[in-house]
Amino acid sequence: MCAALAQDGGTRENWPHYGGRESAWRYSELSQINATNIKRLVPVWTFQTGDYMGGLQSTPLVIDGVMYVSTSRNRVFALDAASGKEQWQYVYTPQDSAGLIYGPWNRGVAVAGGLVYMGTIDNHVVALDQKTGRETWKVNVEDMKQCGCNITAAPLVVKDKVIVGVTGGDSAHRGYVTAYHAATGRLAWRFWTIPGPGEPGHETWEGDSWKHGGGSSWMTGSYDAALNLVYWSIGNPAADFWGGNRKGRNLYTDSVVALDADTGKLKWYHQQIPHDVWDFDTAYENVLVDLPVKGAMRKLLINVNKSGVTFVVDRTNGQVVNAFNLVKHFNWIKGVTETGELVGRNEPIVGQTMLICPAIGGGRSWNHAAFSPKSKLFYTTALEWCQNVTAQTEQAREGETYFGGAFVMKDPPGEKSYSHLDAIDPVTGKAAWTYRSKYPLLASVLATAGDLVFTGDPEGYFFALDARTGRKLWSHQTGSGNRGSSISYAVNGRQFIATPSGWGSAVAGLMAQLWPEAEHFRTGSSVVAYALAEESR
C-alpha cells in the first residue's frame, strides 16, 4: 500500500522549478549519464551572459528544450537548451540608481502559464512573455529605500499565484511573503512575518521593536499540493547581533511557516531559534520527503538552519521529529535535543569581543542540498569557520542597515577553516560519507539517478562524486568559481548537466579574511552544459 503512495519529487526532461520540483529535492531521474560512463562527460556549449558583477547564482530552468536563466542584474535569457543559442534576452532597467543593500545577485526565475517571473534588485516583480521576453506586467513590492529590502530569490508559482519573498533581515525592516495573481500582477495576499498589534505572537516583541524586527523571507519556498501548504523559511530578527531592545521569542523570525496557498493564512510554524542574536537565519530550502520514522511513514520537512543545525519536522503540523548538527565547530550553543530545543546558549555581549562558531557565513550557506530517493541520502555542504563578534547597541533607522555589531572571520580553534559535503541519513543525521574541501563549498548540490552527486568549488571546478561512496569521479574547470545551482535535463533523448559559473556573493566576499588569495578569485557569468560525447552514448 505504501508503495502506491510513493512520492515523486524527481525531474526528468524538464527542470521546471527552482528546486527541481516544488518539493525541492534537486534530484533528476535521468541516468543516461552515470557513475560508469561519467569519464566521457564533456562540455558541449558555454553561454556567456556578459553580466558578471556579483557572479552568477542562478538556477536555470528548462522547459521543453528551452533554458531560462537570470543574471545578477536581472537580465533574462531564453536559450536553446541543446545548443546554447540565444532565443531572446530581456534587459531590466532598475527604477533608479538607489544603493543595493543586498546584491547585485539573482537566484532564478519561475515559469508557468506562458509567463516568466522574476524578482528584481530594486524590489519589483516582473512577468515576461515566455515566447518573446516582452514585459507583461511589473509591480513594486515596496520602495526598496523604505523597506531596506529587494528580491534575490526565485519566485514560487502555486496554481494561479506567484509568491515572492524579500531580503531585509539585516535592515530595519518588517518582513513579509507576498502572493500576486500570476496573470495580472494584482496583490492576492501578504503574510507579515512579524505579527502586528492584536495578532497572536505580537507579544513576543518588546515595545516597538516589531516594526523593524527583520524576519526577511529571502529564499524560495516549497509547496505540497496534497496539503495545499506553502512552506517558507523566515530569517533572523534585526538587529542581528544585539537583541537588547527586542526581548522575547521574536515570532516568526527563525521559523519555518506553513501557509495556506490560497489565503496566505498561517497553518503552523516551527521556530528553530527563539530570540536569535547570531544572525542564524532560518532561510534555506524546505525539502519535502516522505520517509519511515520508527516504522511509520511520515510526511517530513527537512530544513538546514544557517547555523548548521538541521531540523526534521512533520510537515502536516510542524512537530519536531529530530534535530542534529552538521558542523563540528560550534560554540553558539552547547547542543540541540532530539526535540529541537537549544541547550546552553552563548550570546554575544555588548562591548565584548567573543569568538563564535560557526561564522555568520553559516555552518552552511544558502546553496541547496539534494535528496536522492534512490540512495535515500541527503547531500549537503557544511562550513567549518568562526568569527570574532563585537555586539553593539544600535538604533533602528527605517530601511537602513540594522546589525547591532561587527565581526571578523577567524579560523576554528586549532584548525584551518574548511568545508565538507556530507551524505547523511535525513532522519538520523548519520553520515554515510563525507567529502572534504579546502575552500568553502558554496554551490548547490545536484543528485541524479545515475548515482551521481554534482557540485562546484570557488576555484571554478565543477565535479561529480559517486553518490554511494563520495569518491570523486570527474571534474571540469569552468573558468570561474561556482556559486550557483546545477541542473539536469534532456532534449531529444540526450541528457545534459548544466551549471552556472561565476564567482561572487556576500559570503564569497568574507573568504578573503581567511584565505587572502581568495580576493583574486576571478568572477564571471556563464552557463556550461555537459553531455556524453555523441559517439559514446
Place this chain on the structure above:
Amino acid sequence: MTALLLIVSAAWAQDGAKVFQQSCAVGYCHGTAGSANRAPRLAGRDFDRTYLLRVVEKGVPNTAMPGFQGKVKDEDLRAVVEYVLTLGGGARPVAAAPVAAAGQAAPKNLPGKELFFDPVRGTRCGTCHLVEGMGTAAGPNLAAKPDITAGDIERARSPHVETATFAGDRFPALVVSRKDGWVKLYDLTVAPPVLRTLPEGSVTFGPGTWAHGQAAGSYRSGELEKIAEYLRSLAKQ
C-alpha cells in the same frame, strides 16, 4: 598641510573611528577596521580625500554603497573620511573605538512624511506617488503644490483614470504610454498599482469610476492635515 590641520585631522580620525564602527564596519559591509566583508577592503589602500568624501556623501550608483549625506551629520562624514585615510598606505589603524550608545542621531522625520510612507498601511500614499525619490510614480507629482490642503487630498479627482476591459476583465486603468501597438497602463484594482503592457487592439476603454477617496481612505482627516503640511514643506524647499 599646516600643523593645526594635522591636529584637527587626528582628532577627527578618533571620532571617525566611532562613526566607522557604527555605520561602515557593521553587518556584511566594510568589516572591522576596513578588513572587508561584502563591501571592498578599505584598509591598506591609498585614497584621495576629496574622492572619499564624495563617495561617502553620494554613494556609488548601482552598488550597495549608499550615500550618507543627510543621514549622518556632515562633521561625522568628514571625520570618517579622516579615519579611513589612517587605514591606508602603511598608517596603523587606530584601536577599535568604544562602542557607541544607542539613541544617537536618528534623522528627524516630519510626522506627515511618516504617514505618507506608513509601512504598516497597505494603501499608503507612497504606494502610488513618488516623493523625494521614494515611492511609485503612478499618480502625479505631489511635491510642487505649495498650497495643498487636507481638503484637496480628500477631494482629489482622478480625471485620467479610465475603465479598461481586457480579456473579459474590467479594471481601473491609468494609461502611461502607447507605442508600437502596445499600451502601457497602471492597473489600479488594488494597491500597489501594477504596470501592465497589453496589446493595444485588445483593450477597450470606457469612462472611469475609480475614486481616489477609497485609495486615500485609510487616513483620518487629522492625518491628511499632517500630510498636506509635509507636501507644502516640500514645495517650499
